[in-house]
Amino acid sequence: MRRQTYKSWGNLPFGKQKVIPLLSRSDPLPTLSEGETILPYGNGRSYGDSCLNTDGALIDTRYLDHMIQFDRERGVVTCESGVFLKDLLTLLIPDGWCLPVLPGTQFVTVGGAIANDVHGKNHSQFGSFGCHVLQFELLRSDGRRLLCSPTQNEVYYHATIGGLGLTGVIVWAQIQARPISSTDLECETIKFSGVEDFFRLEEDSQNTHEYRVAWIDCLSKGTALGRGHYSRANHADGRRVSRDSLLWKKRISFPLTPPISAVNKFTLQAFNSVYFHRQRKTIRKDTLSFETFFFPLDHIRQWNRMYGPRGFYQYQCVLPMDQACTGVTTLLRMIASGGIGSFLVVLKAFGDCAAPGMLSFSRPGVTLALDIPNHGQRTLDALSRLDEIVLNANGALYPAKDARMPPDMFRASFPRLDEFIPLIDPVFSSSFWRRIQPTSQSGDER
Amino acid sequence: MTNIAIFGVTSAIAQATGRLMACDGTRFCLIGRNAEQLEIIKQDYLVRGASDVFVFPCDLASRTTHQDLVDNIMQSVGQLDIVLLAHGVLPDQAACEEDPFEMSEAFEVNALSHMSLLTVLANVMAQHTKGTLAVITSVAGVRGRKSNYVYGAAKGAVSIFLDGLRHRLSSTGVQVLDIRPGFVDTPMTADFEKGPLWASPEDIARGILKAIEKRKDVTYLPHFWWWIMMIIRHLPRFVMHKTGL
Ligand SMILES: Cc1cc2nc3c(=O)[nH]c(=O)nc-3n(C[C@H](O)[C@H](O)[C@H](O)COP(=O)(O)OP(=O)(O)OC[C@H]3O[C@@H](n4cnc5c(N)ncnc54)[C@H](O)[C@@H]3O)c2cc1C
Ligand SMILES: NC(=O)c1ccc[n+]([C@@H]2O[C@H](COP(=O)([O-])OP(=O)(O)OC[C@H]3O[C@@H](n4cnc5c(N)ncnc54)[C@H](OP(=O)(O)O)[C@@H]3O)[C@@H](O)[C@H]2O)c1
Numbered sequence: 001m002r003r004q005t006y007k008s009w010g011n012l013p014f015g016k017q018k019v020i021p022l023l024s025r026s027d028p029l030p031t032l033s034e035g036e037t038i039l040p041y042g043n044g045r046s047y048g049d050s051c052l053n054t055d056g057a058l059i060d061t062r063y064l065d066h067m068i069q070f071d072r073e074r075g076v077v078t079c080e081s082g083v084f085l086k087d088l089l090t091l092l093i094p095d096g097w098c099l100p101v102l103p104g105t106q107f108v109t110v111g112g113a114i115a116n117d118v119h120g121k122n123h124s125q126f127g128s129f130g131c132h133v134l135q136f137e138l139l140r141s142d143g144r145r146l147l148c149s150p151t152q153n154e155v156y157y158h159a160t161i162g163g164l165g166l167t168g169v170i171v172w173a174q175i176q177a178r179p180i181s182s183t184d185l186e187c188e189t190i191k192f193s194g195v196e197d198f199f200r201l202e203e204d205s206q207n208t209h210e211y212r213v214a215w216i217d218c219l220s221k222g223t224a225l226g227r228g229h230y231s232r233a234n235h236a237d238g239r240r241v242s243r244d245s246l247l248w249k250k251r252i253s254f255p256l257t258p259p260i261s262a263v264n265k266f267t268l269q270a271f272n273s274v275y276f277h278r279q280r281k282t283i284r285k286d287t288l289s290f291e292t293f294f295f296p297l298d299h300i301r302q303w304n305r306m307y308g309p310r311g312f313y314q315y316q317c318v319l320p321m322d323q324a325c326t327g328v329t330t331l332l333r334m335i336a337s338g339g340i341g342s343f344l345v346v347l348k349a350f351g352d353c354a355a356p357g358m359l360s361f362s363r364p365g366v367t368l369a370l371d372i373p374n375h376g377q378r379t380l381d382a383l384s385r386l387d388e389i390v391l392n393a394n395g396a397l398y399p400a401k402d403a404r405m406p407p408d409m410f411r412a413s414f415p416r417l418d419e420f421i422p423l424i425d426p427v428f429s430s431s432f433w434r435r436i437q438p439t440s441q442s443g444d445e446r
Numbered sequence: 447m448t449n450i451a452i453f454g455v456t457s458a459i460a461q462a463t464g465r466l467m468a469c470d471g472t473r474f475c476l477i478g479r480n481a482e483q484l485e486i487i488k489q490d491y492l493v494r495g496a497s498d499v500f501v502f503p504c505d506l507a508s509r510t511t512h513q514d515l516v517d518n519i520m521q522s523v524g525q526l527d528i529v530l531l532a533h534g535v536l537p538d539q540a541a542c543e544e545d546p547f548e549m550s551e552a553f554e555v556n557a558l559s560h561m562s563l564l565t566v567l568a569n570v571m572a573q574h575t576k577g578t579l580a581v582i583t584s585v586a587g588v589r590g591r592k593s594n595y596v597y598g599a600a601k602g603a604v605s606i607f608l609d610g611l612r613h614r615l616s617s618t619g620v621q622v623l624d625i626r627p628g629f630v631d632t633p634m635t636a637d638f639e640k641g642p643l644w645a646s647p648e649d650i651a652r653g654i655l656k657a658i659e660k661r662k663d664v665t666y667l668p669h670f671w672w673w674i675m676m677i678i679r680h681l682p683r684f685v686m687h688k689t690g691l
Contacts, residue, residue, distance in 0.1 A: 004639055021636055024483055063458065063633065066486050067493035091494065 006058055009304050010047040011257070011311035012374060012403055014431060015054035023063050025080050025171050029141055032057070037429035038141075040165045042082065042112030045105055047314040048403030049431035050164050051112070056429060059169055061111055067091065068172060075177035076134065081111030081170040088175075093290075097177035100126040102294050111170045116400040117162035117360040119367075120294075121211040124351025126178070128362045130161035131353060136173035141427045145171070150356075159423040162357025164399055166424045166433060180235045183290040185211070187233035191282050195226035195329045202349050205232045211293075217276045218345040218370060219269055221336045226329060227276060228347070233293060261308035263373045268342070307373050315383055316369035316398040318350060323393035324366040330389050331368060340382045342370040358416040361398045369401065380404060399432060410436040447497065449523040451475040453506060453563060454533025456483045458632035459582060461490075462651035463530060468496040475519045475526075478533070479505040506533050507555050509562040516566045525574065528658065529567055531560055531581040536634045542596040549596050556600035561607050568611055571620045578658050579615075580623040581608055585666065587626070588675045591691045605664075612663060624664045625654055628671040 003016035020030050020038070032038065039053040041060050052058070064082035071077075075097040077088060085099060086106035092098055103118040112118075117130040126132070135149035138156055146168070148157035160167045188209075192198055198214050205212055209232035216228035297303060304312070319327040328347065335342070346369045355362045372379055387409055390397065396413030397405045411417060450467055452460050456478040464474060468491040476491075478484050481503035488499040500522045504515055519526070537552035560581060571577050586594055587601030605624050612622035629635065629644045645668050653667035666672040678691070 019636070021633060023633055024480075025486065026482055066490035068489055070493050 006041060006044060006052065006060075008044050008046050008048060008051050008403075010313060010374075010403060011304055011307065011309075012048070012313070013311065014049055014052050017053050017055065018057040019060050020057055021060040021063055022169065025064055025066070028143060029059065029139060029169065030057075032141075032427060037427055039428060039430045040081075040111060040115070040169045042109035042115070043084065043107055045108045045112065046116065047401045048399075049435065050116075050399045050402065050433075052431045053429060054431045061109060061169070064111075064171065072097075075179065076174060077177060078172060078174040079110060080172045081114075081136075082109050084109060085113060092177050093180075093183060096179055098180040099129075099175070100132045100178040101129040103129075104295065105298050106291075106295050107298065110173050110175070111165075114161055114170055114173060115163055115165045116398075117355055117357040117362065118400070119348075119350065119362045121213045121348060123353065123362060124206055124212075124349060125210050127351070127353030128162075128355045128357075128360060130356040130360065132176045132178075133161065133356075134174040134176055136160070137171040138168040139171050140168040141425050155423060158356055158358050159420055160357075162355065162360035163420070163423075164359065164432065165430060166428045168425045168428065182236040182238060184236040185233040185288045185290070185293045186236050187231055187286050187288050187293060189229050189231045189279060189284045189286070191227075191276075191279060192230050193224070193227045195325060195332065198226070198228070198230060198328075198347060199325055201230045201232075205230075206349070206351075208232075208234075210234050212349065214347040215275070216332065216345040216347055217272045218332060218335050218342050219272045220276075221333075225336060226332050228345075229276070229279065233288070236287060257305040257309055259308065261310065261312075261373050262306040263308075263312070307371075310374040310376075312374050313372045313379060313383065313403055314369060314401040315372060315386060316367060316401040317386070317390045317395045318361065318363055318365045318367040318398070319390065319393045319395040320363070320365040323395070327389060327393035327395065328366060328368055331386060334382075334385060334389065335370065338382045338385065340370075340372050340379065342372055345370040358420045359399070359414050361396065361400070363396070365395070367398075369398075402432065405436065407436045407438045411438070448472045448527045449475070449525055450528045451477065451519055451523075451526050451530070453477045453529070453531045455487055456480050457532040457534070457582075458634075458647040459627065459630060459650050459654075460530060460532035461487060462647040463532075463654050464491060465494060466651050466655055467528075468494040470495055470497060472496050473498040473500075473523060475500045475502060475523060477502045477504055477506070477515065477519075479503065506559045506563070509559060512559075512562050512566050516563070516570060520570060526567075526570065526577060528578045529571070529580065530654070531563060531579075533559070534582065534634070536594075537596050539594050539596055552596050553600045553603075556597060557603045560604045564607065564611060568615065572615060572618055575619045577619075578621040578623060579611070580621075580625060580654065580658060582625045582627065583608070585626050585628050585671050585675050589679050591678075591686075593691060621658070621661050621663075623654075623657055623662060625650075625657065625667060626664065626671065626675075627667045628674070 004019045005016050037056040038059050041051055041058040044051055061082035064080035066080045068078040072095050085108050102120045113129045114133055117128045119128045138146040138148050138160055146153045146156050211233040214228050214230045220227050348367050350362050350365055352364050450472060452464050454460055455476040474491055474496055476484050476487055484501040484503055488501050491499050535555050542549040571579055583605045584601040586598040587605045590598050608622055608624045615622055627650050630650055631640055631644050632647055650667050657665035
């Protein structure tokens with residue numbers, strides 16, 4: 001078996017790994033040699049190293065892509081863990097159902113969505129993906145197949161949701177869908193001029209609009225600091241569900257990785273400025289199709305290649321509500337002055353729904369995410385400065401996006417870590433997991 | 447009702463192709479040697495919308511069973527609209543060079559089992575005035591190359607067989623489609639390092655459907671392989687022998 005370069009979305013250079021596909025949901029895990037570790041791999045849409053296991057093996061779940069059952073009356077769907085959210089949507093939507101939680105790309109597997117307990121733009125109403133997982137089967141390296149639900153093998157249920165693939169392989173899962181009135185979305189986009197405005201808009205909209213997200217021009221400074229576009233939306237009324245809205249008529253693709261990053265000071269300035277001013281009026285109302293609203297980035301396949309061969313980081317943090325306004329302002333000031341520009345700075349509020357996973361990222365507060373081209377040590381230093389602000393505000397970083405957070409930061413921001421550790425499968429490990437081990441004990445805890 | 451029979455349906459390419467066709471009004475006959483996996487695919491197609499699915503567990507290398515198999519299929523569905531042959535193995539070329547038995551085994555599955563099934567199926571299809579007989583061969587069958595000529599020879603043999611069969615059925619209105627994929631990322635090629643020339647099973651599946659719709663005779667998938675094979679086919683031998691192809 002040859003070693004292969006499986007990548008994560010950030011395209012950062014990590015080493016090779018052995019890849020072992022799981023060919024059927026009834027297959028056992030492979031026999032491993034002494035000391036060898038494994039990690040399930042979904043579709044590599046995590047940005048950093050949480051879906052990689054450099055020098056170890058990956059269990060590729062791509063062939064676990066079968067539907068098992070769909071109860072059209074109750075909206076309950078059961079499928080194997082390698083099924084893409086895109087395929088679930090194709091199945092659900094014609095019957096008026098939808099996944100309650102949708103991340104920014106539909107090219108994510110069910111297993112990956114559970115293992116990172118992903119969130120969408122409607123967290124305050126529907127919580128995270130794990131909240132809608134009724135049950136799943138967990139395959140452990142000792143051959144046991146645990147049926148996990150809120151009432152059966154509960155500890156494994158809560159450890160595996162948001163469990164970063166470390167507790168075993170999710171073989172199949174059963175998900176409760178939610179009904180939708182339409183695949184069209186009535187969307188309002190409002191220009192705002194600073195972070196405080198964002199919080200005001202949030203307060204105004206939280207009871208009237210299900211989906212809410214803001215984009216921030218992260219290069220503006222001074223009085224323009226924190227200006228951006230706030231968009232809020234609801235499913236349109238009137239039973240219009242269209243399967244066609246799920247198929248981009250023509251997807252374009254970033255064909256090859258350019259030798260140097262296409263993202264630099266000039267393209268960023270231009271993009272952020274044009275994007276902010278593209279909308280003249282303060283409020284714009286549109287009816288948007290499902291994919292345009294939820295998955296605008298999926299329109300360009302492999303857009304991550306534009307960052308060139310060195311790849312890029314995504315930095316996503318959450319700050320508790322009481323610290324959010326000052327915290328976000330300080331972060332934005334640092335980002336604008338440190339020159340670590342980004343195409344996409346996104347701000348979303350999380351509601352009070354308790355996340356079901358021991359290591360779930362989403363928690364009440366506000367989450368800020370930005371993409372940063374990799375300029376080596378300079379970038380790492382700039383990000384460390386952001387860490388300080390996040391830690392001071394009692395915030396946390398999202399492991400799904402992370403490729404660099406220091407061990408202390410992880411420990412400080414995931415308080416249920418000690419409850420989680422004993423539930424890890426002894427032969428499972430990841431590059432991320434080894435990286436966030438406290439340096440003094442690395443080696444004895446995998 | 448459209449009746450579709452897929453031989454070797456456990457193949458990644460075949461499964462993806464069936465999935466694209468699984469909708470209200472399609473009835474499937476699924477043939478493969480892994481009975482458990484056939485049930486899994488059956489469930490999958492039914493959930494995705496197929497009207498009905500029959501499974502026929504069968505090792506397709508055992509040629510003596512082919513007539514009975516096809517008879518059983520015909521008994522279940524009465525008529526076939528689309529037939530896809532997809533089973534195959536990628537033999538270890540080095541092992542085939544050492545061991546004549548290994549070599550002929552590969553030929554058995556990749557060539558003879560296809561020709562045997564096609565012989566039985568052609569007689570069934572010849573009674574119709576429409577329908578499609580589609581077979582997955584390979585770009586490897588276009589020219590013998592040292593890296594995999596055992597596999598290539600078997601695929602090439604099937605291509606020539608299909609040429610003749612197409613000639614024979616030309617007056618019936620039955621389409622005989624020779625599908626020649628390039629590199630596809632499937633369990634068959636799990637150990638290969640992938641590059642920009644590689645396609646996904648879903649890409650190939652879409653190409654197969656399009657070729658059926660357009661009633662093509664031969665299709666290279668993705669299409670750029672037509673150009674590549676055109677060049678390879680015409681490389682002078684002295685140049686070819688300098689390559690590691
Ligand atoms: C453009 C874009 C937008 C995004 N937007 C959002 C967003 O809005 N919200 C959000 O929360 N995330 C978002 N993400 C991140 C993405 O949703 C998560 O990283 C997701 O988990 C990726 O799923 P995947 O199937 O690619 O899994 P991978 O990235 O391959 O794996 C993710 C984790 O799941 C584990 N895993 C995978 N399959 C299994 C299995 N069968 N059993 C057990 N463990 C398994 C892996 O070990 C790994 O730890 C976005 C990513 C991109 C590229
Ligand atoms: N992948 C490529 O790059 C590529 C390129 C050109 C052509 N092709 C051709 O495409 C076709 C499909 O292959 P794939 O790429 O989809 O690979 P695959 O997933 O490995 O499929 C091959 C299938 O053939 C089945 N099979 C082998 N021997 C059989 C037998 N005696 N009886 C019944 N079934 C048998 C296997 O069944 P089991 O699961 O039971 O083993 C397997 O499901 C093959 O004909 C292959 O030669 C592939």
